[in-house]
Amino acid sequence: xxxxxxxxxxxxxxxxxxxxxxxxxxxxxxQVHALVGLNGAGKSTLMRLLLGMIRPDQGTVSVAGTPLDRxxxxxxxxxxxxxxxxxxxxxxxxxxxxxxxxxxxxxxxxLIPTMVDQAVSELQLNAYTHVLSRRLSQxxxxxxxxxxxxxxxxxxxxxxxxxxALDPAGVILLREAILRRRDAGAGILVSSHHLDEVAxxxxxxxxxxxxxxxxxxxxxxxxxxxxxxxxxHADDQAHR
Amino acid sequence: MNxxxxxxxxxxRKAAASRVFRTVTLLLIVGIAVLxxxxxFAARAGxxxxxxxxxxxxxxxxxxxxxxxxxxxxxxxxxxAFGIALSWIFGRxxxxxxxxxxxxxxxxxxxxxSAKLIIYLAWSALTAxxxxxxxxxxxxxxxxxxxxxxxAALLGQLFVLTVFTALLAVPAAWATTLGRGLLPGIATTxxxxxxAQVGVVAGIGGWMPLAAPAIWAMRLEPVSTVQxxxxxxxxxxxxxxxxxxxxxxxxxx
Numbered sequence: 001x002x003x004x005x006x007x008x009x010x011x012x013x014x015x016x017x018x019x020x021x022x023x024x025x026x027x028x029x030x031q032v033h034a035l036v037g038l039n040g041a042g043k044s045t046l047m048r049l050l051l052g053m054i055r056p057d058q059g060t061v062s063v064a065g066t067p068l069d070r071x072x073x074x075x076x077x078x079x080x081x082x083x084x085x086x087x088x089x090x091x092x093x094x095x096x097x098x099x100x101x102x103x104x105x106x107x108x109x110x111l112i113p114t115m116v117d118q119a120v121s122e123l124q125l126n127a128y129t130h131v132l133s134r135r136l137s138q139x140x141x142x143x144x145x146x147x148x149x150x151x152x153x154x155x156x157x158x159x160x161x162x163x164x165a166l167d168p169a170g171v172i173l174l175r176e177a178i179l180r181r182r183d184a185g186a187g188i189l190v191s192s193h194h195l196d197e198v199a200x201x202x203x204x205x206x207x208x209x210x211x212x213x214x215x216x217x218x219x220x221x222x223x224x225x226x227x228x229x230x231x232x233h234a235d236d237q238a239h240r
Numbered sequence: 241m242n243x244x245x246x247x248x249x250x251x252x253r254k255a256a257a258s259r260v261f262r263t264v265t266l267l268l269i270v271g272i273a274v275l276x277x278x279x280x281f282a283a284r285a286g287x288x289x290x291x292x293x294x295x296x297x298x299x300x301x302x303x304x305x306x307x308x309x310x311x312x313x314x315x316x317x318x319x320x321a322f323g324i325a326l327s328w329i330f331g332r333x334x335x336x337x338x339x340x341x342x343x344x345x346x347x348x349x350x351x352x353x354s355a356k357l358i359i360y361l362a363w364s365a366l367t368a369x370x371x372x373x374x375x376x377x378x379x380x381x382x383x384x385x386x387x388x389x390x391x392a393a394l395l396g397q398l399f400v401l402t403v404f405t406a407l408l409a410v411p412a413a414w415a416t417t418l419g420r421g422l423l424p425g426i427a428t429t430x431x432x433x434x435x436a437q438v439g440v441v442a443g444i445g446g447w448m449p450l451a452a453p454a455i456w457a458m459r460l461e462p463v464s465t466v467q468x469x470x471x472x473x474x475x476x477x478x479x480x481x482x483x484x485x486x487x488x489x490x491x492x493x
Contacts (some may be wrong), residue, residue, distance in 0.1 A: 013490065051344040053491040073243070077346040085337025091257040100250050106243075106346050148341070158344075 001029050002065040004156040010049055012057035021211040022059070027156065027187040030180060034198040035191040036217070036228060037208035043191040045210070047083055047160050050189070063156060077106040080154035082162055086145015090134030094125050094144055097133055101148035119151035119157025123173055124208040140164040143173070150177055157181060157188040161199055175201055196226045211237045243347040247355035254330070264325045268318060268367050273374045274380045275317070278311040278384070283309075303391035307398050308458055310375050314402055315440075315454035316433055322364065322409040323429025329356050330413050330482075331422035340491065357413060357479055364406030372399040391438055397457045397489035404453035404468075408432060410475035410482070417485040420493065449474055 004095060005027040012020045020042050023051060025035045035043050048054045050061050052068050061068045066208070087101050098116040107115060120126055123143040128136060133144060142165045149157065157178075163171050178201055182188055194197050197203060205217040214235040222229050247331040248299030255261050283298060283305070291298040297308050320440075333339040342352055372395050376387065387395060409429055416425035432450055440460065446452045446467035453471055456463035 048491055053340065053343045055490060075347050075350055076344050079344050080343050081340075083340040083341055083343075087338065087341040089254055089257075090336065091254065091259065095252065096257070100253060101341070103246050104250060104345050104347055106246070118322060145341075 003027060003031055003062075004031075004064060005050060005158075005189060006062045006065075007046075007050060008060050010046070011057050012045060012049055012054060013057055018211050020056075020174055021214050022048060023208075023211075025189075025213065027189045029155070030182055030185050030188050031203045032182050032188045032201050034202035034205045034219075035189065035208055036193060036195060036198055036205055037191075038193070038232065041208040042211040043208055044160050045211075047081075047158055047189070047191060047220065050159055051079075051083065053083065062102055069084065074106065077152070079158070080105075080149035080152065080156075081158040081160075082145045082149045083143075083158070083160045086142055087148035088133040088136070088141045088144050091132065093130050093132055094120065094136070095129045097144060098148055099160065100150060102152060105152045105154075108153050115151050119147040122150075123175055124169070134235045139167050139170055142166055143170055144149070146174060146177070150181065153181065153184065153186070155186055157186055157190075161191055161193075163192065166171045171197060194226060195228055196200040199224050207231045210239065243351050244355060247347050247352045248358060251329075251352070251355045252361040255363060259330075260328045260332075261363070263327075264321050265353065265370075266355050266366055267375050268321045271321075271388045272310060272349065272371060273378055274312050275313050276306065276375070277378060279309050279313075281304060281381050295458050301381055303387055305312065306379050306382065306384070307375065307391070307394040309369075310403050310455045311398055311454065314371070314398070314405055315457075316437060318402060318407055319320055320429055322406045323412040324406075324426060325363075326360055326409050326412045326421050327416045327425025327429065329360055330416040331425055334420045335422060339489075343491070345419060348487065349489060350483040350487035353413075353417075353483045354425075357410070357482065359398050360478075361406065365403055368406070369403055369404035372396075401457035404471065407475040408436070408450055408474065409454070409476040413482045414478045416487060417482055417489070 003026045007023055007025045010020055010023040011018065011098050023046055023066050023238055037043050049056050063079065066075070087097060092100065095116060098119055099112055102112045102115055120129055123146060125140065125143055125147060128140055133141060136144065146162060149159070162174055166174060178188055178190070202219045205219055207214050209215060209232050216230050217224060283294060297305060300308060300362040325458050332343060342349060351441035360467055374397055375398060379387065409432065411432060412425035412429045415428035416422065418424065436454065440454060442452065445461045446455055446463035449471040452467050455461050456468050
């Protein structure tokens, strides 16, 4: 089956710093692929490259088998993402934000009310439907951004540190939402430094360090934290 | 075309809900009318400083005096307000961080940028109409009587000048995009205001595109239709440059 997302030999430098270094990565349908790494490892830069927010110095990205620069615009309607800031216009209510996000993903207007109701219910934003997003807590703004990224049931989902600012209840809702979409066949790339959370949802864990992918971890490893630091330490030693 | 319609609806919704937009609209309509009314009363009362600032206008009365004062305020203050509004329309996406949500969408970013500019232009035309109506009402309140053909022409010129003034602020959209924030747009707007004012004072006349609409509307010097239309070159170029910059945008800083 065609990979939902594929990167090959992807590199990008900022000045003399190699932020992403020859990364090759695949996100398969029905798979949660977690990207773990320390702060500054290059996870967010890699995700920006994968979604066309920055252009690579070398390497290619393809979505559903089509290179990014030839991807028909309509195909992006089957992609959902949260990179850094959530989709939350401060002057709009939660509902208005979700309706707008759905339209921008070309969802048929007649389907939007039900879709928004389901998204509000899934991320438990019911009490805030008519609240302006500027009045939401950071955690609820993040829930709104996740709802906007997931509500149209995309085939490819890219989430950068999605559990940031979420309370424990929000983390569980996010986990369930991700797993539901994985079971429905979506390919999901998620970055995180919460290893215990990653272990609960990931089918594949890739470790990133200094812009390079340095190996994988088994999600069922009993001491994931130890395995992670061993991999990072070994890479640091090897590249001294 | 369908995606442009969707982008237009999204941008219109943001603009309609925005406090910044409401404030700037109020400033443009009520602020300019109040400022012009104040100047008018000061001139009537014989305030010498104000009379000196009005120059040749001080000899006018009735509708010509009122409309010319409003045009003077609009060409400087109005331009600043339009520039701030446009800087906000584009700059807020970078400041609020929502720009990342405008990537990886089935609607091209150049279409979103065009939608922003079209909504801005539509709002500018509505604001120009509201300002013209407000000045018309002000004239009636001041007892100038219903506008005759000459006064109606002046009010028409005020409308056209306001729309041209809004267009002259379009470089702020490009600057905001290149600078990824509000400040570059606001700084560019201030620069345009200064250049336009210097152009008027220096007597370069209608060949100065940033000053030509104001010189034409206030009849300071003869301005040909060609000269007036030439002033559209800068907004047209900056419109294209802005959509291209959005199309090529990279979030690399």
